[in-house]
Amino acid sequence: MLDSIKNVEATRKSRMGVLPARLSADDKTNLLAKFHPDYRKDMFTDLKIGPNKGEKVPLELAELLQGRSRVLDMDINVDNATYDVDVLVIGGGGSGTSAAVEANEAGANVLLVTKLRLGDANTMMAEGGIQAADKPNDSPAIHYVDALGGGHFANVPELLRKLVSDGPGAVKWLNELGVMFDKDADGTMITIHGGGTSRKRMHAAKDYSGAEIMRTLRDEVYNRGIQVVDFTSAIELLLDDQGRACGAVLMNMETGDILIARAKIVVLATGGAGRMHYQGFPTSNHYGATADGLILAYRAGARLLYQDTLQYHPTGVAFPNQIFGALVTEKVRSLGAQLVNKDGIAFIHPLETRDVTSAGIIRECNERMNGVRTPEGYGVWLDTPQIEEIHGVGTIEKRIPAMMRMYGKYDMDIRTKPILVYPTLHYQNGGIRVHPDGQSDIENLYIAGEAVGGIHGRNRLMGNSLLDIIVFGRNAGQQAGGKYKSVTPGKANLDHVKKFETERNGAGITTATPSPMLLPTYTHGRGDEDVAV
Numbered sequence: 216m217l218d219s220i221k222n223v224e225a226t227r228k229s230r231m232g233v234l235p236a237r238l239s240a241d242d243k244t245n246l247l248a249k250f251h252p253d254y255r256k257d258m259f260t261d262l263k264i265g266p267n268k269g270e271k272v273p274l275e276l277a278e279l280l281q282g283r284s285r286v287l288d289m290d291i292n293v294d295n296a297t298y299d300v301d302v303l304v305i306g307g308g309g310s311g312t313s314a315a316v317e318a319n320e321a322g323a324n325v326l327l328v329t330k331l332r333l334g335d336a337n338t339m340m341a342e343g344g345i346q347a348a349d350k351p352n353d354s355p356a357i358h359y360v361d362a363l364g365g366g367h368f369a370n371v372p373e374l375l376r377k378l379v380s381d382g383p384g385a386v387k388w389l390n391e392l393g394v395m396f397d398k399d400a401d402g403t404m405i406t407i408h409g410g411g412t413s414r415k416r417m418h419a420a421k422d423y424s425g426a427e428i429m430r431t432l433r434d435e436v437y438n439r440g441i442q443v444v445d446f447t448s449a450i451e452l453l454l455d456d457q458g459r460a461c462g463a464v465l466m467n468m469e470t471g472d473i474l475i476a477r478a479k480i481v482v483l484a485t486g487g488a489g490r491m492h493y494q495g496f497p498t499s500n501h502y503g504a505t506a507d508g509l510i511l512a513y514r515a516g517a518r519l520l521y522q523d524t525l526q527y528h529p530t531g532v533a534f535p536n537q538i539f540g541a542l543v544t545e546k547v548r549s550l551g552a553q554l555v556n557k558d559g560i561a562f563i564h565p566l567e568t569r570d571v572t573s574a575g576i577i578r579e580c581n582e583r584m585n586g587v588r589t590p591e592g593y594g595v596w597l598d599t600p601q602i603e604e605i606h607g608v609g610t611i612e613k614r615i616p617a618m619m620r621m622y623g624k625y626d627m628d629i630r631t632k633p634i635l636v637y638p639t640l641h642y643q644n645g646g647i648r649v650h651p652d653g654q655s656d657i658e659n660l661y662i663a664g665e666a667v668g669g670i671h672g673r674n675r676l677m678g679n680s681l682l683d684i685i686v687f688g689r690n691a692g693q694q695a696g697g698k699y700k701s702v703t704p705g706k707a708n709l710d711h712v713k714k715f716e717t718e719r720n721g722a723g724i725t726t727a728t729p730s731p732m733l734l735p736t737y738t739h740g741r742g743d744e745d746v747a748v
C-alpha cells in the first residue's frame with residue numbers, strides 16, 4: 216500500500232487538470248455489460264408468483280418477495296385497532312417526514328410509525344447534496360435531460376418531469392424550514408457538479424447534507440405535534456373489502472407486540488435495500504434498509520418497476536476495515552480528487568455516471584489487476600490531497616469535514632494521503648410502480664422516497680435522491696391531505712396474505728424465511744437480544 220501511495224504522489228502534478236477521455240456510448244455499454252453487478256446473470260432469478268411474475272430480480276430480493284408472511288402464524292384481530300387515523304405514514308426518513316408534514320398541513324390526523332427512531336434512515340446518511348435547477352444558466356428542462364441520460368432513458372417521463380419541475384421549490388421549502396445550505400457571503404447558494412450533470416446544481420450542507428435536512432424535518436414533525444411511534448415496523452398492509460389500503464399490522468421491535476393501525480390513506484416511505492447486501496456487497500445504508508415496503512406492497516398486489524437495478528456507489532470505503540463500505544461522498548470527486556490505480560494513473564473521467572464509474576473500478580481491480588490489495592479485497596485510490604492543491608489549504612476541513620473526521624478516527628489524514636475506495640451498495644433504483652399522482656396500483660396506498668420505482672430509470676444521478684424524497688414525500692402528503700375527507704374505508708382484512716400463501720404453495724415455494732426482513736440477521740445477538748425479529 217505504501218509503495219503504491221508513492222506512485223500516486225509521483226504522478227499527482229502531471230495529472231492536475233488532465234482528465235481521462237470520456238467513454239463513447241458503445242464503450243460504456245460494453246463496460247457495464249461486462250463489469251456492472253446488475254448484469255451478472257447468475258445473481259438474478261425470475262419471480263414465480265405475484266404481479267411481476269416472470270420478471271428478473273436479485274436472488275436475495277426474490278427470497279423475500281416470495282417469502283412467508285410473518286402474520287400467518289399469528290392470531291390477529293384486525294378490528295381491534297390501537298390507532299385509527301386519517302393518514303398513516305410508514306417510515307421516518309426524509310420522504311415519510313415530508314409526507315407527514317404536508318398531510319398535517321392539510322388538517323389530517325397523521326400517525327408516523329418508524330422501525331427504528333425518527334430520522335434513522337438513508338436520508339440521514341446522505342452526504343453530497345440535493346440537485347435543483349435554480350441558477351440562471353440552468354433549467355428544469357436541462358436537469359431533465361441530464362437525469363434521462365443518466366437513467367439510460369428508462370425514467371418514467373411524468374415522474375421525472377415532476378422531480379425536476381418541483382426541484383427549485385423543494386430547495387426553497389427546505390431553506391425556509393431552516394436547512395443551513397452552503398452559501399456565499401452574499402447569501403447565494405453554492406452549487407457544484409456531480410457525475411452526469413451538465414450544470415452546477417448540487418446544493419449541499421458541507422458533506423452532511425442529509426443529516427442537516429433530516430434534522431430540520433424531524434424538528435418540523437415534532438414542532439407540529441405529529442404523533443410518532445418509534446421502534447415499530449409495519450409487517451403487513453391491511454386492505455378493505457374493496458381492495459383499498461386501510462392500515463397496517465404493526466410490530467413493536469422490542470417486545471414483539473402486535474398492534475393494528477387503521478387509516479383512510481397509507482403512505483409507504485420505507486426506503487431502500489442496502490442491508491440486503493446483494494451479491495455480498497457492503498453498503499452505505501442504515502440498518503433498517505431491508506426493502507420492507509416492496510415486500511408489503513407486492514404481497515398486497517402492487518407492481519414493482521426496475522426491481523432488478525441497484526446503484527453501487529463508486530466510492531465506498533475499501534480501507535480501513537472498521538468502516539468498510541461506508542460512503543465517501545461523490546463531492547470528494549466533485550472537488551477534484553481523481554480515481555487513480557495502483558500505478559498512479561487516472562483511469563476514468565470524473566463526470567461519468569455512477570454505474571459506469573463503478574464498472575470501471577471493478578474492471579481496474581478484477582480484470583486489469585491494477586487495484587491495491589486490501590484485507591477485504593481490492594481498492595483504487597481516491598487522491599484527496601488534490602483538493603487542497605486545487606482549492607487551497609483548508610478546503611477539506613471546510614467543505615468535507617465529515618470525511619475528514621471519519622478517517623481521522625483511524626489516524627488517517629485525507630488532506631495529506633489518498634484513500635482506498637471500491638463500489639458499495641448504495642441505492643435501489645427500482646421500487647414500487649406509481650402513477651403520476653404518487654399512488655401505487657392499490658387505491659389509497661401512496662409511495663414516496665426510495666421505495667418508488669421509475670423516477671430515476673436504471674441509474675440515479677447524485678443528489679436526485681434527496682430531491683425525490685422531498686418532492687414525492689410532499690406530494691404523497693398533499694395527495695393524502697386532499698383526499699382523506701372523502702374516504703370511508705370498508706371492512707379491513709388480510710385476505711391478500713392468505714391468497715399469496717396459496718400462490719406460494721401452488722408454485723411449490725416452501726421457503727420459511729420470515730418476510731419482510733426488518734433488520735439484517737447480523738444485528739441479532741450482538742447486544743441487541745431484545746430486538747423481537
Ligand code: MEZ
Nearest residue numbers: 342343344544545677678
Ligand atoms: O445522491 C447521492 O447518492 C449522494 C449525493 C451521495 C454522495 O455521494 O454524497
